[in-house]
Amino acid sequence: MKGKNTITNTKQKKKAITITTLKKEYEGNKIISNISLSINQGDIVAIFGPNGCGKSTLLNILSGIAEKTRGEIKFEEFDNKKFSYVFQNYRESLLPWKNNYENIAFPLKLRGVSEHEKKKKIGEMEEIFSFKGNLKLYPYQLSGGQQQILAFMRALVVEPKLLFIDEPFSALDYENNLLLRKHLQTYYKKYNPTILAITHDIEEAVHLANKIVVLSKKPSKVIEVIENNAPFPREVSFLNSKKFGEIKAKVLEVFLSGARE
Amino acid sequence: MKKTFVVGIILLFAVWGAVTLLHLYDAFFLPNPIEVLTELGKLLFSGALNADIYFTLLRLGEAFALAAIIGIPIGLALGASTKAFDSMEFLVEFLRSIPPISIFPLFMLIFGIDDTSKVAVAAFGAALIIIFNTTHGVMNSKKSRIIAAKLMGATKTQIFKKIIFWESLPQTFIGLRTGLSMALIIIIVTEMFIGTQFGLGRRIIDFQYIYNVKGLFGVIILTGIIGYAINMVFAFVEKRVIHWNGK
Secondary structure, eight states: OTTSOOOOSOTTSOEEEEEEEEEEEETTEEEEEEEEEEEETTOEEEEEOOTTSSHHHHHHHHHTSSOOSEEEEEESSOOGGGEEEEOSOGGGTSOTTSOHHHHHHHHHHHTTOOHHHHHHHHHHHHHHTTOOSOTTSOGGGSOHHHHHHHHHHHHHTTOOSEEEEESTTTTSOHHHHHHHHHHHHHHHHHHOOEEEEEESOHHHHHHHOSEEEEEOSSSEEEEEEEEOOOOSSOOGGGGGSHHHHHHHHHHHHHHHHHHHO | OOTTHHHHHHHHHHHHHHHHHTTOSOTTTSOOHHHHHHHHHHHHHHTTTHHHHHHHHHHHHHHHHHHHHHHHHHHHHHHHOHHHHHHHHHHHHHHHHSOGGGGHHHHHHHHOSSHHHHHHHHHHHHHHHHHHHHHHHHHTSOHHHHHHHHHTTOOHHHHIIIIIHHHHHHHHHHHHHHHHHHHHHHHHHHHTSTTOSSSHHHHHHHHHHTTOHHHHHHHHHHHHHHHHHHHHHHHHHHHHHTTTTTO
16 A cells, blocks of 8 residues: 555545646655645545654645655636735744734735625624634734634635645644634635645544544655545544544654654 | 843942042043933933934934835845745845945945934945845744635735745844934934934034033933933834734
8 A cells, every 4th residue: 555545535526636646856855755646626635754853844845845856736716815824933934013903904916805705704704613813913912822813814715725834733732633624614614615634643634534644754745545424523522432533543653653654 | 131230330330430439441432330320411401412312313214214115115025925035035144244334435435424414324324134034934834724724725925925924923023223323323323424413413522522521421421321212202102013922
């Protein structure tokens, strides 16, 4: 099975991204040795692997921040205006000179959306994420967790068809982490975007993803893609289910096999 | 500022007072602090220094405004374009290495001995500092927000106006503040030259000519107080404009 993906039931779904034998070298270092991946529209893909295995590099290549060395990436109906990226470091991606409202409105403003429409969309985001922070304040006046939620609201306010998330929950304590997972699922149920999320947390990966891509250590390749077809929304109780335990065990086994290589 | 800041001042006056009380130095050239402060008080309350303070501040204001109006746009342009920076960096660095005061005699020839030459040389000195800092503010702005905006579909102009300009603002303010101090120094010195009727620099030189040492000390202290107050006002404004700085 190794090096191959094990996706089934994909025929009826529309493709979103197809990656074929992607390679990345940087200053003579092999970072990604071989990644092939097929992602369907509406997939939530967790990219799981050891630290420094090139997970962020993969998202950077896909989003055009970094260049690939070799391989092919094919987007279906990819539109820059319908794409968002939630960065790991919210501190360095939010705009501290703008207040919280203007931060969320920023991508809409770039697109020339009307004030009325902005207000409506931001109100909707506040509701989906149960955001209790004061939008008239500045990001640095919020807690780390609230800032991360702000970054999510800013990313989702444009209703992206494709969403990239880099270590989204790292700034949150466990309680807020679970809450954000819940809110993110609310959004997903409503808009059904394709999501690629980097994570080093196996629980997050199994909780949210329907495809868990386990990468080997650097130079990375896909060890296996594990499916999780549990229906959404997945409540916290899902974390106690037998199915969750089985998938988690499987991911761990594959991950460890990659670490041993 | 901690409340203990008075300790340093008390210490200075104590040492100064002790030196004069013990006659360790010629009392004519080092009058005791009480005499100096009394003289300064007299000068201030009689209104004898009003015109001097007014003209010094007026020249400073003009020079600083001119320096900011010229310096910030040039700094932004040099920071934004590698080509412009590469071709102008040496020139800016070279001009910055010239002590501005050394240009004053030339400016007097060109602009005449009235205020224009003083304001021009102070603006020259301050503008170079502002250009330097603004340029580096733009060049060193963090890449993460630029990338974020780019991924949101921002155009180059939007990225410059909405991200880079703001990112560079704290460094620009450092330039403005340093430039303001530089302008004050240059204004005071140029006022000591021929062709000045009023100005704190003029008063300092006049008191030296007529051996009014108490007055001389008094005006020097006043100049320090004014410089400090200007800095405080600037810091107050800065804190409100770049409220996010350091947070």
